[in-house]
Amino acid sequence: MSEKIWANSGDSHLVEPEDIWQTSMPSRLADRMPRSVKDPDGQWETIYVDGQQWRRRMPRPGTIGVPVGFDPDTQEHAPGANDPDLRLKDLDQEGVWGEVIYPSLGIWAHNIGDPHLLREGSRALNDWAIAFQNHSSRYVCAAAVPLLDIDDAVAEVQRTAGLGIHIAFFPTKEPFGRPPFQSAEWEPLWSAMEEASMVVGFHIGVEPHTPDKRTAVIHRGPGGALLNFGENTFGVQRCTMQMIASGVLDRHPNLKVLNSEGGATWGPLIADRLDEAYRAHGAAVQPRLSKLPSEYLYSQVYATFQHDRSAIPTHTAMGWRNVMWGSDYPHHEGTYPHTQKVLHELFDDIGPEASHRIRIGAFCDLFPHVPPIPGA
Ligand code: MN
Numbered sequence: 001m002s003e004k005i006w007a008n009s010g011d012s013h014l015v016e017p018e019d020i021w022q023t024s025m026p027s028r029l030a031d032r033m034p035r036s037v038k039d040p041d042g043q044w045e046t047i048y049v050d051g052q053q054w055r056r057r058m059p060r061p062g063t064i065g066v067p068v069g070f071d072p073d074t075q076e077h078a079p080g081a082n083d084p085d086l087r088l089k090d091l092d093q094e095g096v097w098g099e100v101i102y103p104s105l106g107i108w109a110h111n112i113g114d115p116h117l118l119r120e121g122s123r124a125l126n127d128w129a130i131a132f133q134n135h136s137s138r139y140v141c142a143a144a145v146p147l148l149d150i151d152d153a154v155a156e157v158q159r160t161a162g163l164g165i166h167i168a169f170f171p172t173k174e175p176f177g178r179p180p181f182q183s184a185e186w187e188p189l190w191s192a193m194e195e196a197s198m199v200v201g202f203h204i205g206v207e208p209h210t211p212d213k214r215t216a217v218i219h220r221g222p223g224g225a226l227l228n229f230g231e232n233t234f235g236v237q238r239c240t241m242q243m244i245a246s247g248v249l250d251r252h253p254n255l256k257v258l259n260s261e262g263g264a265t266w267g268p269l270i271a272d273r274l275d276e277a278y279r280a281h282g283a284a285v286q287p288r289l290s291k292l293p294s295e296y297l298y299s300q301v302y303a304t305f306q307h308d309r310s311a312i313p314t315h316t317a318m319g320w321r322n323v324m325w326g327s328d329y330p331h332h333e334g335t336y337p338h339t340q341k342v343l344h345e346l347f348d349d350i351g352p353e354a355s356h357r358i359r360i361g362a363f364c365d366l367f368p369h370v371p372p373i374p375g376a
Helices: 084-094 105-111 115-133 150-162 184-195 224-232 234-245 266-280 293-300 311-316 339-347 352-366
Strands: 007-013 035-038 044-049 052-057 096-102 139-144 167-170 199-203 257-260 301-305 323-325
Touching (some): 044 105, 096 352, 105 115, 234 266, 234 293, 266 301, 301 352
Parallel strands (some): 007 096, 199 257, 257 301
Antiparallel strands (some): 044 052
């Protein structure tokens, strides 16, 4: 047996109980919140959100990346997905200590078009997440932010910060009808987040649908599945550029951005491309920045990966200190239940300093309140 290797995760999820809305909201509102209904044969699910619906093919055991034991009917292959006490047993077995925990069902809430419903739903989701987080100082649950109304967004950031939340969960595209993240309209939100020391957490694949009910599937036919998955990762790259180019990170030097599940290798590329543009097209650049674009990326932006071998040299050879590992527990793209194997394959052959930084240190930059890993 090889020695246990520990890591913090910058990308994990909880799975909300099916009755989360009915137990926390009046039923006239709860009925419009996201819910998933699986087909009897387990092949497909239908997502219902406020009068809209989408069909999704379910991942199947036996395909690459879907662990043995995964239950396609419940999507819950990990016992601790929605049980905060059982979850600690899973984490201890896997060698995962602290975790950034995003929602699962709550991801679909960004398709809601009614500001009142989104505000009430976000509160309900966050209250549940805060109760979950209160079970362990290892849990760092991400708050949902009602982005349809800037005053609601600021108020929910301030309310949840006061209740112990350290990161807010953002879609990688603005909700339909809202201005792009580089717009000045979002400025009060960035100010509130910096003031509250709350991290901006972008998670891949969370892109609100359009009102024509187009599904998240963009490509069909040959190559479709790989193309969709590949394009899924671009959102965090665009969001990071929006935060740098518009001067958000310049005006808010204490604001930190975490990009979850999109890999890390793209970071230095984005930094180089933005620097090139800043030099070559300086006359057209506004606002002017007080540093080169790359300097914001290297200091204020972080990114997580699960399996990517190329993420390691992004740190060791390209010098991006903010490369962070993440498990994506309990989702099927993640490393459960073979996290120890993944961590050994990734880190056994690299130096202790780089290994520590990617597994532990980068996470501690953002969440210094999480207690240290005993003995690591
Ligand atoms: Mn994830």
